[in-house]
Amino acid sequence: MSETPIIDPIDLARTLIRCASVTPADAGALGVLQDVLEGMGFRCTRYPFGEGDMRVDNLYARLGTDAPNICYAGHVDVVPVGDAGAWRHDPFGGVIEGGILWGRGTADMKGGIAAFVAAVSEFLEDGKEFDGSISFLITGDEEGPAVNGTQKVLQAITAAGEIIDHCLVGEPTNPNTLGEMIKIGRRGSLNGVLTVIGTQGHVAYPDLAGNPVPTLLKLLTALSSKKLDDGNESFQPSNLEITSVDVDNPAHNIIAGAASAKFNIRFNTEQTGGDLLDWINSEIEIAQHGFDGRIEANLSVPGHPFLTKPCKLSDKLSAAIEDITGHRPALSTSGGTSDARFITHYAPVVEFGLIGKTIHQVNEHAEIADIKNLKQIYKAFLVRYFGA
Numbered sequence: 001m002s003e004t005p006i007i008d009p010i011d012l013a014r015t016l017i018r019c020a021s022v023t024p025a026d027a028g029a030l031g032v033l034q035d036v037l038e039g040m041g042f043r044c045t046r047y048p049f050g051e052g053d054m055r056v057d058n059l060y061a062r063l064g065t066d067a068p069n070i071c072y073a074g075h076v077d078v079v080p081v082g083d084a085g086a087w088r089h090d091p092f093g094g095v096i097e098g099g100i101l102w103g104r105g106t107a108d109m110k111g112g113i114a115a116f117v118a119a120v121s122e123f124l125e126d127g128k129e130f131d132g133s134i135s136f137l138i139t140g141d142e143e144g145p146a147v148n149g150t151q152k153v154l155q156a157i158t159a160a161g162e163i164i165d166h167c168l169v170g171e172p173t174n175p176n177t178l179g180e181m182i183k184i185g186r187r188g189s190l191n192g193v194l195t196v197i198g199t200q201g202h203v204a205y206p207d208l209a210g211n212p213v214p215t216l217l218k219l220l221t222a223l224s225s226k227k228l229d230d231g232n233e234s235f236q237p238s239n240l241e242i243t244s245v246d247v248d249n250p251a252h253n254i255i256a257g258a259a260s261a262k263f264n265i266r267f268n269t270e271q272t273g274g275d276l277l278d279w280i281n282s283e284i285e286i287a288q289h290g291f292d293g294r295i296e297a298n299l300s301v302p303g304h305p306f307l308t309k310p311c312k313l314s315d316k317l318s319a320a321i322e323d324i325t326g327h328r329p330a331l332s333t334s335g336g337t338s339d340a341r342f343i344t345h346y347a348p349v350v351e352f353g354l355i356g357k358t359i360h361q362v363n364e365h366a367e368i369a370d371i372k373n374l375k376q377i378y379k380a381f382l383v384r385y386f387g388a
């Protein structure tokens with residue numbers, strides 16, 4: 001292991017950004033990583049799942065055979081560029097200007113992955129003896145449906161006897177400055193589509209029609225006016241947001257035949273997905289009462305809430321961040337879902353990466369200095385994790 005090449009995090013980030021890996025395309029990004037990791041002595045296995053345009057490729061790589069196995073998890077897929085003409089640089093050009101690396105996926109999260117790979121290369125180069133293993137679980141399906149990604153890789157590697165002892169997800173967790181926030185849990189997410197089906201008719205003859213709109217409004221009012229909980233010491237209160245109400249009726253003299261609405265609930269550990277589903281179904285039953293038509297509901301729970309209690313993992317990571325930035329990070333459960341929701345069933349998991357300010361936006365970017373400092377933090381974390 002003495003011949004470990006030193007990886008430059010900026011060069012690697014630029015190479016990854018030049019792969020236009022919009023989900024589910026891999027565009028060579030996993031191959032770039034595999035080559036680099038194999039050069040560092042990692043054993044790499046690809047895990048492609050799905051068919052047709054759901055097919056995605058994934059990579060698991062491990063160095064060492066002993067426990068503890070610290071796994072770095074992330075994704076090389078990116079969201080679409082949006083208005084390509086509004087970018088100041090080619091979103092897949094890997095351009096550096098003004099001390100900033102521009103491009104889709106820079107912060108979310110190719111810059112983070114490159115920083116960790118570089119950190120491992122320096123950790124190994126320093127000749128640090130370490131008892132344990134370092135692994136990477138890199139998916140190509142985080143920004144998409146997340147069906148053929150992390151979830152299935154975890155099942156497959158577990159079936160093959162792999163054990164992950166701790167996991168660090170490299171999502172961009174910092175709102176404004178590097179080192180201010182670690183995520184130690186995430187809220188759950190529930191999606192709902194409600195369709196109220198009545199009877200279309202002339203607005204002058206309401207008796208001959210069945211207007212679905214008042215029933216939909218009544219139901220939405222019942223759902224959105226309930227206070228779900230007050231939150232708890234680790235989570236903000238659960239919240240239901242109505243995201244769309246659709247009747248699609250351009251005429252003034254027609255009672256529409258159907259009306260639908262979409263909503264999402266972000267919920268904390270005071271709730272379970274099952275209890276929320278029961279509550280929504282009971283409200284539907286009440287709204288159905290006295291209404292001649294029918295109400296259809298399409299409800300799903302893509303993510304359940306989880307919390308990783310303060311442990312070796314969050315302690316060592318916090319200390320590493322303080323080593324490099326001089327500040328202790330906040331431990332937060334805010335924000336959207338991530339693949340950590342799957343990993344939590346296998347190992348304690350925390351998340352820490354770059355700054356999230358520009359992710360999913362036109363002109364996504366990261367400061368060169370932040371990528372380099374993130375590499376320093378990750379390296380300090382490895383030193384502390386393995387007690388070397």
Ligand SMILES: [Zn+2]
Binds near residue numbers: 171
């Ligand atoms: Zn991401």
